[in-house]
Amino acid sequence: MRLPTYADALLRIWHTDDPPGLRLSGQIDLTNQTALMGHLLALNGAPADVTVDLREVTFLNFAALHALVSYAELLGPGRRLVLHTRTSVVGQMLLACGWDRPELRLTLLEETSDE
Amino acid sequence: MSDPQPLSRPGGTPHAHHLLLYGGDEQFLAAALPFTRDGLAAGEPVFIATSRYNTALLKQHLGPRAEQVSFAPAHWHRTPAQALLAFHDQARTFQGPSRVLGEPPWAGLSDDQAREWIRYECLLTLALASTGAWHLCPYDTRTLPAGVLHAAQLTHPTLTTGTAHRPNPAHIAPEEFSAACDSVPLPGPPAHSEQFRFDGPQHLAQLREFTARLARTAALAPDRIDSLLICVDQAATTAVGHGAGGGHCRIWTTTDEVLCEVTDPHGTLNTALAGYLPPATAHLDGRSLWIIRQLSDATDIRSSTNGTTIRIRMNRRRPTTPP
The missing domain is CATH 3.30.565.10 (Histidine kinase-like ATPase, C-terminal domain)
Structure with missing residues (x-):
């Protein structure tokens, strides 16, 4: 397995080629939310959808989600940000802020498992 | 006192939040029926979120026209914050005039919960301003506690009987009303916290x-x-x-x-x-x-x-x- 391109006490980030994007593991909060934004911006602008795999993320703070939404808002036409998660709370936050509106280029894939 | 007139939409004013105090089915229907019918006739979306009893009553009197009305799913009024979001998003989705008859579930609430639903009523006026939604809020004078009825008369900018609307002289600015709700101190955390x-x-x-x-x-x-x-x-x-x-x-x-x-x-x-x-x-x-x-x-x-x-x-x- 590839080494993470970013690692701290709470979070590890890998760049992925298939699908193009990022895979994250751990927790994202005030201490490392800028790392997520930095690595998003470092993705090269290939004319493709960007997938951020959050399935191994146990905590994603509100500001980090806001950063992801801002990134989606900046994507060019025809491209989408795909968020892959295992918790329903991401979807709840998107809904609460009107970030579920169709014109936003963001797709949420929820894999919620029953406990 | 103005003459009875068809319920015309209250313009583009941010005061489309009307209080109806009713003491029985007749008074309820006298306002709710024209509110609904006129809305449908004007091609406006009409959404009803009221008690099971009043829903049945309205359906009965609307007859086949009830099919053109949207009735709220169960749990629509789960928390005040979520109800406010739902009404706001709905109004924005309609992108034009719409009508809502909304009656929160007052029965069985604790004092804390009732206070927050009362506050929600005052905030609704602000949240709906400029969305084009017109809310009619019926309050049952037979069953609701005096405190809830009193507060309703402070949180709605307009009073209606169904045939006439008039500005509510007792209306308090939402920001002031909400601040007043916070003047009640919270009970302290218990020692075992x-x-x-x-x-x-x-x-x-x-x-x-x-x-x-x-x-x-x-x-x-x-x-x-x-x-x-x-x-x-x-x-x-x-x-x-x-x-x-x-x-x-x-x-x-x-x-x-x-x-x-x-x-x-x-x-x-x-x-x-x-x-x-x-x-x-x-x-x-x-x-x-x-x-x-x-x-x-x-x-x-x-x-x-x-x-x-x-x-x-x-x-x-x-x-x-x-x-």
């Missing part, structure tokens, strides 16, 4: 761990723990970023709730409209309290000489939620 102090961003992960452990002990459902962690983290992040760089969190449980209180000892937040109104613009600060109110079952915020306290409440016994 558990405390966690945080002095900077590096303690947030431990704070979440502390919160998750106590929430699991209280048998809070896993998806509700996820929501609670977002709320507590956000409240503490605000304290770390804006206040003294730290604060403390107290957690305790009652038979019905898990309560998590985050205090920023140097916070000076004006609580009147804090996090109550849908975030229209991209200011993250305004959204941070909004998200706490949306994800929790209730949140009380108070500022005093002791700073700002955000008390997040999660129900341990939840009604079955809609999918």
